[in-house]
Amino acid sequence: xxxxxxxxxxxxxxxxxxxxxxxxxxxxxxxxxxxxxxxxxxxxxxxxxxxxxxxxxxxxxxxxxxxxxxxxxxxxxxxxxxxxxxxxxxxxxxxxxxxxxxxxxxxxxxxxxxxxxxxxxxxxxxxxxxxxxxxxxxxxxxxxxxxxxxxxxxxxxxxxxxxxxxxxxxxxxxxxxxxxxxxxxxxxxxxxxxxxxxxxxxxxxxxxxxxxxxxxxxxxxxxxxxxxxxxxxxxxxxxxxxxxxxxxxxxxxxxxxxxxxxxxxxxx
Numbered sequence: 001x002x003x004x005x006x007x008x009x010x011x012x013x014x015x016x017x018x019x020x021x022x023x024x025x026x027x028x029x030x031x032x033x034x035x036x037x038x039x040x041x042x043x044x045x046x047x048x049x050x051x052x053x054x055x056x057x058x059x060x061x062x063x064x065x066x067x068x069x070x071x072x073x074x075x076x077x078x079x080x081x082x083x084x085x086x087x088x089x090x091x092x093x094x095x096x097x098x099x100x101x102x103x104x105x106x107x108x109x110x111x112x113x114x115x116x117x118x119x120x121x122x123x124x125x126x127x128x129x130x131x132x133x134x135x136x137x138x139x140x141x142x143x144x145x146x147x148x149x150x151x152x153x154x155x156x157x158x159x160x161x162x163x164x165x166x167x168x169x170x171x172x173x174x175x176x177x178x179x180x181x182x183x184x185x186x187x188x189x190x191x192x193x194x195x196x197x198x199x200x201x202x203x204x205x206x207x208x209x210x211x212x213x214x215x216x217x218x219x220x221x222x223x224x225x226x227x228x229x230x231x232x233x234x235x236x237x238x239x240x241x242x243x244x245x246x247x248x249x250x251x252x253x254x255x256x257x258x259x260x261x262x263x264x265x266x267x268x
Contacts (some may be wrong), residue, residue, distance in 0.1 A: 027109025071110025128189030172264030
């Protein structure tokens with residue numbers, strides 16, 4: 001690990017100011033990815049700006065059919081939130097299945113989305129619910145936020161401040177986790193809304209999270225798990241690695257979608 005200057009500003013404006021005065025700064029949320037990256041020498045910033053003391057970035061609010069979660073809110077807090085559990089139970093379930101207890105009590109929703117790991121859980125919820133990613137500069141719709149594996153449309157120095165999730169009519173999440181890391185080998189978030197069904201898959205795509213339109217079409221016709229058995233999931237652009245090939249991931253997408261729909265319909 002190379003030397004760097006560490007700071008822990010107490011406000012969003014102070015964090016932005018520190019970043020602007022640094023040569024090559026990186027923000028740190030929960031540190032679940034950044035700290036290992038620093039240890040391995042894969043990143044060598046001059047400054048690390050810890051956002052942990054920025055109180056404006058923490059908290060959960062439900063108002064007018066929208067659940068707003070501050071970027072520095074820990075996974076464990078989302079999982080245990082009665083407000084989230086009542087408004088979008090699938091989102092609380094998703095948060096409760098991230099990593100292990102240590103990860104859930106350190107990792108944050110903003111850090112997860114800024115990193116955009118192709119096997120992370122939260123991207124599936126953001127894309128599946130058509131959420132809005134709020135930053136210190138603008139608001140980004142889910143469809144325009146993700147930009148490939150470990151890539152987003154965030155500009156240098158831009159900070160995620162919150163995520164706004166519309167409350168759906170029904171929603172469910174199911175994943176097949178890697179038994180070691182608990183990352184999703186395949187995870188699927190299904191949301192039924194007034195404008196139609198959205199199905200988002202994580203852990204499977206070569207470019208990260210994506211919508212599965214063939215399943216959306218099937219569920220718009222019949223929002224039940226049983227008819228999905230007849231849907232073929234295209235293997236194009238699915239990952240093949242040491243854990244599973246594209247064909248197996250395609251199969252798992254169908255299985256996890258059926259489970260997510262069953263949960264959305266109250267038949268877990």
